[in-house]
Amino acid sequence: AQSVTQPDIHITVSEGASLELRCNYSYGATPYLFWYVQSPGQGLQLLLKYFSGDTLVQGIKGFEAEFKRSQSSFNLRKPSVHWSDAAEYFCAVVRGGGSNYKLTFGKGTLLTVNP
Amino acid sequence: DVKVTQSSRYLVKRTGEKVFLECVQDMDHENMFWYRQDPGLGLRLIYFSYDVKMKEKGDIPEGYSVSREKKERFSLILESASTNQTSMYLCASSQQVGNQPQHFGDGTRLSIL
Numbered sequence: 001a002q003s004v005t006q007p008d009i010h011i012t013v014s015e016g017a018s019l020e021l022r023c024n025y026s027y028g029a030t031p032y033l034f035w036y037v038q039s040p041g042q043g044l045q046l047l048l049k050y051f052s053g054d055t056l057v058q059g060i061k062g063f064e065a066e067f068k069r070s071q072s073s074f075n076l077r078k079p080s081v082h083w084s085d086a087a088e089y090f091c092a093v094v095r096g097g098g099s100n101y102k103l104t105f106g107k108g109t110l111l112t113v114n115p
Numbered sequence: 116d117v118k119v120t121q122s123s124r125y126l127v128k129r130t131g132e133k134v135f136l137e138c139v140q141d142m143d144h145e146n147m148f149w150y151r152q153d154p155g156l157g158l159r160l161i162y163f164s165y166d167v168k169m170k171e172k173g174d175i176p177e178g179y180s181v182s183r184e185k186k187e188r189f190s191l192i193l194e195s196a197s198t199n200q201t202s203m204y205l206c207a208s209s210q211q212v213g214n215q216p217q218h219f220g221d222g223t224r225l226s227i228l
Binding site: 032046106107108 | 119148156157173207209214216220
């Protein structure tokens with residue numbers, strides 16, 4: 001069965017520092033992968049997605065992610081973190097097929113940004 | 116932009132009550148989903164629907180039911196609310212294509228007393 005692992009429950013970085021959030025997936029074929037962000041008290045907002053092609057994908061808010069098939073990873077990066085990036089981040093992989101596409105989510109990584 | 120609207124941001128109910136959570140989307144999406152979100156457990160799928168009047172159980176359907184009478188509306192029903200159903204509930208919708216993302220509402224924080 002498809003699964004997603006986010007090894008880091010909580011990460012703290014200083015404003016202006018670089019950021020990498022890890023995501024590992026388990027899936028037999030080429031996966032469809034997503035990163036979402038959730039600000040406190042809000043729903044999930046899509047940051048970026050990967051389906052095929054270029055393994056480095058760009059998203060909103062200056063985020064990017066790199067798909068590495070050999071490592072079954074889809075890590076999220078940002079060169080310089082802003083205080084407004086403090087939120088919870090979820091990686092997700094598509095499962096199912098036909099009309100029944102569903103998402104399997106990781107348990108999330110909470111990002112704290114220090115001034 | 117896709118808009119997914121959940122009828123309540125906060126809701127307080129009592130044990131044993133029948134509770135309805137409503138969700139409406141405005142993008143003519145075929146698929147709709149209900150999740151619950153709990154600290155340390157991430158998002159878990161309760162039910163989803165891929166067409167009007169069609170529904171399928173997700174990973175944690177026990178104690179819940181759903182209704183989809185119109186394409187744009189998907190309701191989650193707690194038949195007899197219990198305290199362990201206190202949680203954040205998120206609704207989402209998507210096109211019926213695997214590479215299209217799900218779009219989420221802002222969530223309903225439900226407390227069962």
